[in-house]
Structure formats: C-alpha cells, structure tokens
Amino acid sequence: MTVPDTLVGISPGVWELPRTYKHGMRVPARLYGTRELVHDFDAGVFEQITNVASLPGIVKYALCMPDGHWGYGFPIGGVAAFDPDHGVISPGGIGFDINCGMRLVSTNLTYDEVKPVLEKLVDRLFERIPAGVGSTGFVKLTPDEFLTVSREGARWCLKNGYAVADDLDRTEEEGCMKGADPAKVSQKAVQRGYNQIGTLGSGNHYLEIQVARQENVYDQELAGAFGITRPDQIVVMYHCGSRGFGHQIATDYLHVLLSVMEREYGINIIDKELACAPFKSPEGQDYFSAMKCAVNMSFANRQVILHRIREVFSEIFRRSPEDLGIRQIYDVTHNTAKLEEHSIDGRAKQLLVHRKGSTRAFGPGMGDLPEDYRKTGQPVIIGGSMETGSYLLAGVKGGAGTFYSTAHGSGRTMSRHSARKMYQGKSLLKDMKGRGIYVRTVSYKGLAEEAGGAYKNIDDVVKATELAGISKRVARFVPIGNIKG
Amino acid sequence: MPYRYLGDIAIADIAFEAQANTREALFVEAGNALTNVMVEDLQSIHPVEHRNFHIKARDLERLLFEFLQVLIFYKDAEQLLLTVPKVSITEKDDNLFLNAEAAGERINPETHELNADVKAVTLHRFHVRHDPEGWKTTVVLDV
Numbered sequence: 001m002t003v004p005d006t007l008v009g010i011s012p013g014v015w016e017l018p019r020t021y022k023h024g025m026r027v028p029a030r031l032y033g034t035r036e037l038v039h040d041f042d043a044g045v046f047e048q049i050t051n052v053a054s055l056p057g058i059v060k061y062a063l064c065m066p067d068g069h070w071g072y073g074f075p076i077g078g079v080a081a082f083d084p085d086h087g088v089i090s091p092g093g094i095g096f097d098i099n100c101g102m103r104l105v106s107t108n109l110t111y112d113e114v115k116p117v118l119e120k121l122v123d124r125l126f127e128r129i130p131a132g133v134g135s136t137g138f139v140k141l142t143p144d145e146f147l148t149v150s151r152e153g154a155r156w157c158l159k160n161g162y163a164v165a166d167d168l169d170r171t172e173e174e175g176c177m178k179g180a181d182p183a184k185v186s187q188k189a190v191q192r193g194y195n196q197i198g199t200l201g202s203g204n205h206y207l208e209i210q211v212a213r214q215e216n217v218y219d220q221e222l223a224g225a226f227g228i229t230r231p232d233q234i235v236v237m238y239h240c241g242s243r244g245f246g247h248q249i250a251t252d253y254l255h256v257l258l259s260v261m262e263r264e265y266g267i268n269i270i271d272k273e274l275a276c277a278p279f280k281s282p283e284g285q286d287y288f289s290a291m292k293c294a295v296n297m298s299f300a301n302r303q304v305i306l307h308r309i310r311e312v313f314s315e316i317f318r319r320s321p322e323d324l325g326i327r328q329i330y331d332v333t334h335n336t337a338k339l340e341e342h343s344i345d346g347r348a349k350q351l352l353v354h355r356k357g358s359t360r361a362f363g364p365g366m367g368d369l370p371e372d373y374r375k376t377g378q379p380v381i382i383g384g385s386m387e388t389g390s391y392l393l394a395g396v397k398g399g400a401g402t403f404y405s406t407a408h409g410s411g412r413t414m415s416r417h418s419a420r421k422m423y424q425g426k427s428l429l430k431d432m433k434g435r436g437i438y439v440r441t442v443s444y445k446g447l448a449e450e451a452g453g454a455y456k457n458i459d460d461v462v463k464a465t466e467l468a469g470i471s472k473r474v475a476r477f478v479p480i481g482n483i484k485g
Numbered sequence: 486m487p488y489r490y491l492g493d494i495a496i497a498d499i500a501f502e503a504q505a506n507t508r509e510a511l512f513v514e515a516g517n518a519l520t521n522v523m524v525e526d527l528q529s530i531h532p533v534e535h536r537n538f539h540i541k542a543r544d545l546e547r548l549l550f551e552f553l554q555v556l557i558f559y560k561d562a563e564q565l566l567l568t569v570p571k572v573s574i575t576e577k578d579d580n581l582f583l584n585a586e587a588a589g590e591r592i593n594p595e596t597h598e599l600n601a602d603v604k605a606v607t608l609h610r611f612h613v614r615h616d617p618e619g620w621k622t623t624v625v626l627d628v
Contacts, residue, residue: 042496070496072609072625096605096627133523133602134564134592192561202602203628204497244561247604247627251554254608272608416499416601416628417492445525445600485602 002043007031013066013468014401017050024054024270032402033066033464037456040413044070045077051270052080056278057087059344059351063402065358066464067411067456071095073273076357076412079405082279084339084352088267089284090276091257091291093354094337096250098291099298100205100241101172101333102359102381102408104392105306107313108325111211111232111480117316122209122438122481124312129207129305130199131485132442137198139304146194146297147182150245153296157303167303169370171331172360175299177338180292185245186252189290193245193297198304200240202446202485204409206386207238207305210477218473222394225376227329228475235477236309237390239383240301241335246294253287279352288337295336302331329392330379334359334408341367342403353403361395361406361471380471382462383409386439386482387432387452391462393471406471410458416449423448432482439482447484488518491623495609499601500625504618508545509572511613511620512552512583516569519553519606520589522626523566525598530566532588540583546613548574548581549622553606556587560603564592601628 010016010030015038017029029049031038045068052074053062059081068077073092080093114121130137139162141149149156154175157163168175200207214231217223228235242249257275260283261267267276277284306328310321317324337354344351353360362369362378369378377395384390388410395404414422425444428451432439441447465471488503501518505511521527538555542548552572559565567589575582592599604627613622 044495070494072495072498072607072627076497096607132594133599134560134566136564188558188562192558196561202599203604244557244604248558251605258608272611275608412497415492415494415496417490421492442594443599443601445598449601 002041002046003039004046013464017046022050025050027053027058027061029053030061031064031068032468032470034460034467037066037460037464041068042070045075048073048075049078051274052078054270055080055088055090055274055276056267057082059083063405065405065407066461067407067409069411071356073271074356077407078356079354079358079402081342081351081353081403084279084350087279087352088276089279089288089337089352090274090354091250091253091287092273092275093356094291095335095356096247097241097335098246098250098294099333100335101298101302101331102237102239102383103302103306103331104329104381105236105309106227106325106327106329107234109234110230111234114209114234118481119438121312121316122440122483124316125207126440126483128308128312129483131483132202135199135485136195139197141194141197143190143194146190149197149300150182150185150293150297151180152176153299154303157300162304162307167306167328170328170372171299172333175303177292177295179289180296181289182293184286184290185249185293189245189248189252192248193243196243196245197301198308199243200485201243202443204450205240206482206484207236208386208479209481210235210237210390210479212475212477216476218475222376222474226379226392226474227327237381237383237477238302238305242294242298243301245297249290249294253290256283257287291337295333299331330381332359332381343400351403355405357408358405359408360404361399362404363395363397363399380406382407382458384458385410385452385455386450386479386484387437388458389479390477391458392474393462393465394474396469396472398469399471402470406465407461410455410461412454413456414454419449419451419454420445422453423451437479437482441484443485450484487514495625498625498627500623502621502623504621506619508574508620511622512549512572513569515549515553515622515624516556519556519603519626520566520568522603522628523560523600525600527568529597530568530589533590534565534588536567536587538585538587542581543579545581546611548583549613550606550611552583552585553624557603557605565589566592566597603628
C-alpha cells in the first residue's frame with residue numbers, strides 16, 4: 001500500500017495531503033480520482049506532488065490529475081500555479097517534450113465508407129507521415145526558416161499553404177504563443193529540430209483513425225457543437241510534440257536554472273528535476289521565451305501533419321478535403337506553462353500555470369476560447385491506449401479548483417520494461433487486427449510497450465474527472481486504424 | 486553486468502543501471518545502454534561514420550550526462566546511431582576532459598530494428614558512484 005495515512009477525502013473525487021505531510025510543503029497537495037484510482041497511484045506520485053508543493057510562490061495547491069503517474073520533477077498529470085511576481089518557472093513542470101499535445105479532426109465519413117479501404121488508408125498515412133527514431137519531416141527548411149516557424153507557429157503554416165484559417169481558430173493559443181524569442185534557443189536545439197517538422201516521433205506518439213459510435217456519444221448537444229453529428233462518424237486523432245527541438249531546449253535550461261537557482265536566488269529544492277528560477281528573473285524569462293519557441297514548433301508540427309492527412313484522405317477517396325468534411329475540432333497542448341487569469345479567493349489574479357501531462361479545460365464563457373466554443377466550453381482531447389479508446393470531453397464552469405485543468409490520457413500503470421516482458425509486438429498486432437484495429441508500426445517492441453494492459457482504464461479516468469467536476473464526457477472513440485513510431 | 490534496464494522506477498520512461506571497472510568503461514557501457522534503447526541489436530550498427538568529440542565538465546556526473554546527450558544529439562541532427570568503443574578521461578585544474586571516438590551509421594529501418602526514440606537524459610535519480618565492485622551509474626531516459 002503506497003497511499004499515505006494522512007490522505008483525506010475532501011469531496012467526491014478529490015483527496016488532500018496536508019502541508020504537514022512533508023517538511024517544506026508550502027501548500028497542500030490535492031489528488032484527483034476515485035478511491036480506486038488514488039489507491040492505485042504509484043509511490044512516485046505522492047513523493048513528487050508533495051515536492052512540487054514545496055516550490056516558492058505556489059498558489060493554493062499542488063495538483064495531480066486522475067491519470068497521474070511517476071514522472072521526474074513533477075509527476076505526469078501534475079498541475080501547479082505560481083504567482084508570477086514571487087513564484088518560479090520550472091522546466092520539470094512542463095516536461096522535455098514541450099507542447100506535447102493532441103489534435104482531433106472530424107470527417108463526414110462513416111465507418112461503413114472507410115472499412116473497405118481502411119488498410120490502404122492506414123498504409124498510405126504510414127508512408128506519408130514519418131514516424132520512429134530519428135525520422136525527418138517532409139517540410140524541408142533551412143535553420144533560419146525553422147527559426148521563423150518557432151516564432152510564428154501554425155501561422156507560418158497558414159502563410160505557406162499547410163493550413164486553413166479555421167485550423168488556427170481551433171488551436172489553443174491560435175497556434176502561436178506570443179513572445180517566442182529564437183535568440184534564447186541554442187544552436188544545438190535548432191540542429192536537432194529543423195529537419196523534424198512533420199514527424200510523429202515514437203513512444204506513446206501515434207495517429208489513429210477512430211469511430212464515434214452512437215452509443216458512445218454521452219452529450220448529443222455538445223457533440224453536435226464540436227462536429228460529431230452522425231452515427232459511426234470517422235475522426236482522426238493524433239499525439240505528438242516538439243521533437244528534438246523542445247527536448248534540447250528543456251535540457252539546456254534545466255542546467256541553466258540549476259546553475260543559478262541556489263547561488264543567485266537562494267532556492268533549495270528536493271529533486272534536481274525541479275530546477276527552477278524566479279519567473280521574473282532573467283533566466284526564468286529566457287526559458288519562458290525559449291519554451292514558447294518549442295510550443296510554436298509543435299503547433300506547426302501537428303499542423304503540417306493535418307495537411308498530410310487531408311492529402312491522403314483526398315487521394316484515397318478521390319474527393320476534396322472540403323467535400324470529405326475534414327475539419328479540425330481542436331488542438332490542445334498538455335505540456336506547458338502559461339500566464340492565465342484565475343480567481344483566487346474572490347479576486348482576479350494572473351498566474352503562471354504549469355501543466356505537465358494535463359490539459360487546460362476552460363469552461364463556458366471563459367476568455368481565450370474561439371467563438372465556436374465560447375458557449376460550450378473548451379473541447380478536451382484525451383488519448384487512450386491504442387487498444388481501448390479515447391475521449392472528447394468539455395471544460396466545465398466548476399473547474400476552478402484545478403485552475404481549469406483536467407487529465408490528458410489514460411496514464412501508465414506498467415513500466416515499459418515490464419510491458420515488453422508481458423506482451424509481444426507481432427502477436428499484439430495480429431490480435432488487434434482480429435479485433436478490427438489495423439496497426440502499422442516502425443517498432444514491434446515499441447508496440448508491445450504501448451499495449452492496452454500497460455495503461456489505466458481510460459473510462460475510469462474520465463469518469464473521475466466528471467465526478468470531481470473538472471470536465472464532462474462528450475463522446476468516446478474506438479480505434480480502427482493506428483500508425484506509430 | 487555491463488548494463489541492465491530497471492522496471493521499477495519512472496514507469497513511462499526507461500531507466501538503466503551500468504557497471505564497469507573503470508570510469509572509461511562505465512561511459513562505454515552507458516553509451517551502449519542508451520543506444521540499445523533505440524535499436525534492438527547493437528551489432529546491427531556498422532561503423533561506417535566516425536565522430537570524435539570532446540567534453541569538459543567539472544564533475545563526473547555532468548561529464549556522463551553531456552556524453553549521453555551527444556549521442557542523442559547525433560541521432561536527431563544527423564540521424565546517426567552511434568556506439569562509442571573508445572573513451573579517455575583526463576583531469577586538469579579541477580576539470581575533467583573527455584575524448585571519445587564514436588562510430589556508427591545512419592538510421593535505416595530496413596537494417597536496424599528500431600525501438601523507442603530517446604528524448605533526453607533526465608536528472609531523476611541520476612548518479613555515478615564508486616564502490617568496491619567498481620564504477621556504477623543509474624540513468625533515467627525520457628522516451
């Protein structure tokens with residue numbers, strides 16, 4: 001049993017560890033989930049979220065979402081908001097894969113229309129969207145052009161024919177985080193990333209063709225507003241990030257912040273992966289500006305992949321993307337730090353909200369949402385394991401307790417090492433084909449690591465977010481085709 | 486035990502432990518452990534391309550960290566899978582200097598059975614230690 005004795009239930013789906021749990025905690029830690037999910041959290045979650053609670057300037061609580069699991073620095077599923085004037089920024093609260101995120105795209109096709117060409121469609125997507133170790137993208141750029149992309153994000157894609165305006169409207173930050181400064185990015189980061197625009201990556205990154213079955217639509221009205229309008233509708237969901245560029249920026253600044261944290265700012269931390277600096281310090285601001293470059297690169301990466309999806313669907317069905325109703329529902333980032341306005345004890349306050357493996361979930365009427373979603377609340381895209389299913393949720397008005405944040409996926413329960421011992425990639429591929437899921441992968445070992453059994457039950461995770469009142473189920477999608485690196 | 490992967494820490498990532506009699510041999514093993522995360526069979530990497538590199542660091546842990554990062558860098562920047570059969574480490578004026586001769590080839594999914602892409606070396610539980618059994622390190626890689 002890893003659950004600390006002092007963990008107490010606060011309200012349905014919300015649990016708290018008091019400040020007295022560990023020396024140095026500045027605020028309590030709050031963990032979200034059903035009793036079962038919270039009791040199944042690995043020991044690392046409790047250790048890491050209470051470390052986060054000790055960071056200077058943290059406001060209200062250190063939070064962990066129901067899909068939380070052991071990470072480094074913050075747990076995956078960790079959320080923490082800091083006072084921008086007195087608090088810190090920490091790369092460990094964002095992750096190495098800056099702006100790792102999800103994009104969901106609807107079509108007007110149904111399962112019956114796609115089924116006869118499913119293998120051809122998946123094969124072609126696999127050929128056209130590079131995935132796996134060291135793959136390079138189809139958008140060929142010079143390092144200088146790449147820096148422009150890192151400043152402009154998906155706007156660059158719009159100018160260069162890889163996007164329609166509607167895609168940007170339906171992307172968090174409209175696909176471009178303002179204030180990105182390429183001068184704060186190392187040459188190494190550029191060299192690692194400039195040839196990777198338009199690549200999926202590997203690990204848990206994938207692209208899936210999914211079906212929205214009628215019985216899996218939980219809120220017809222919201223589903224309709226988000227573009228899920230017909231029985232057995234086909235959607236495309238994918239998960240990827242800022243590739244080597246973001247990984248290097250995070251690595252570079254981890255060391256920059258470690259070198260000044262204690263010496264310059266007198267900050268002592270429990271875990272080196274929580275390296276941080278005051279947000280308003282030169283080093284903190286430099287990291288924030290560099291982080292935004294990776295955020296923008298990642299938006300551009302997912303955008304050019306959408307361009308390829310449009311091309312492939314168009315080629316296979318011999319119809320234009322418009323005629324196929326290919327429309328982006330939304331693009332969310334689940335590894336970032338952003339300045340947002342929240343109400344703290346009845347007063348509006350600007351906060352720097354870190355989300356590491358957590359999705360922003362703004363409720364109806366909140367600022368920064370596109371016109372289409374102002375009344376519905378923000379679409380939230382939750383990627384499940386490749387065997388089980390994924391979800392579309394909506395942000396709700398009552399989400400203030402988590403700074404309007406919710407889960408991001410199903411969350412691992414089994415290590416990659418153990419999953420490899422338990423599953424075999426080739427037989428898994430065959431089993432899945434028998435169950436109507438056609439998979440193309442660069443790596444059979446990598447496939448085994450992503451087996452459904454290595455993850456928490458996604459249905460439990462999303463129900464827990466609903467129980468705690470931080471997001472609402474709209475629809476569940478079942479996978480029928482998958483490409484992965 | 487030159488290196489082994491650990492299943493009980495950082496479940497979404499990959500942790501390994503390496504051990505050797507000398508600091509230099511420890512670096513070689515740690516490099517192999519990292520590359521072996523990305524490619525199933527190290528023997529499938531033919532020494533076609535050669536890269537020599539030099540690193541200066543204040544301590545052995547930072548030296549190992551930067552050494553492993555170089556292998557990740559070449560994987561992304563030049564799509565090279567490298568092993569480092571030869572490493573030398575010298576000390577001067579409180580600094581450590583590493584010279585490495587790496588060899589390998591461009592990633593080819595036809596000839597290399599690929600596994601997970603390594604994003605970064607994390608500092609989570611990262612350490613190098615020396616005990617009567619020799620030099621040891623524990624490393625968690627973000628994949």
